Amino acid sequence: MRLEHREPQLDGAVEARTPGVVAAGALLAVAVVLTALNLRPAITGVGPMLAEMRADLGTSVVWAGVLTTLPTLCFAGAGLAAPLLARRAGVGAAIAIALTAIAAGLVLRVLDGPAVVLGGTLVATAGIALINVLIPVVIKDSFPARIGVMTGVYTAALQGGGALGSAVTPQLGDAFGGWRPALGSWAVVAVVALLAWVLAARGTGRAPRPADAAAGGRSLLRNRLAWIVTVFFGLQAFYAYAAMGWFPQVLMDAGVPRDEAGLLFGLVSLIAVPISLVVAPMAARRRGQGMWIVALGVVGFAGTAGLMLAPSWSPLLWSVLVGLGMSVFSLALTVIALRARTGADTARLSGMAQGFGYLFAALGPFLFGLLHDLAGGWRVPLAMLLGLLLVQLVFGALAGRHRFV
16 A cells, blocks of 8 residues: 655755645645544444443443453553564555454444443454554654644544544434434544545655554563653553543532533543644744643642542533643653664654553553542542652653653
């Protein structure tokens, strides 16, 4: 598949760009945005519908914990496998395969009982995991002069998709008669993205060689900076997936109606859209990103503390603060691209950070739910998140320093 559009390097002279090259780059950017829109609704749409799903399927809290943990487990396993698939099939083909898996999984999981729901979720989130690792490589190789801007656009679209998943899925359930058509309808978005990606891959420049896009060469497993980035990525992902799995229920238990809880958590994701568009490009232009990471972490800490101490006092305020804190994800992706000098190193660092990071993050939804059951409330699991946020501040500041793996 043809994939790559290389922006001109800014070395003092401005190279002329033909209209065809500009159009090809724009087409690839559109495909990246449409692809990003598919990376969260499969997860965020479940939270507001979880109680209805459990009642319909007759499942336990343990099943719900497994359902909310599966995405991060898939992100870990498939994330580590992504460089290998890209090396063998090429980045364009790998992303097309992943989008196909997302569409198929979203349809499969609404066709039958509890086991099929888990199986379909496994397939869909495996596709999401592959794309999570490979899109930073596309941005690094295809838009080298605009890493911050494209990372911000990509992250904004990703978070926007997450907001739509949380806010729109309950409305789809009311319109179409239940959680099955509501969750299954997101497969349409995956098919649209697949068509756009195929068109972009055929119409943009030369295809990258497998060695350009994936693993091979040196390992980063003994690289101290790579592990710092990995731990930072894992901590913010742990928080994010615990929040996506359980925060709507936290709000509902505080007296917020189901549809309003879905809208509030949709706001959490939506807030990250302008932050990603503005902060990621600004941070990418600086030598270091540590202060930006710390500032967002402090805001997220305040929102989480509010949910723990006075959840019913101002659910809107706590949701806004939590959303600002979770927008650090855009800086986590920016850091991955900026701490590597080449596309190959970006692939290795992206695979390592997201593979091991999501493996740790997989504990988030499970431990959050388990601590709720053991403590009989939400204060203990929220206190756990507060402690992790403090550690995230330290590793985020270190990961944001101007160094290379």
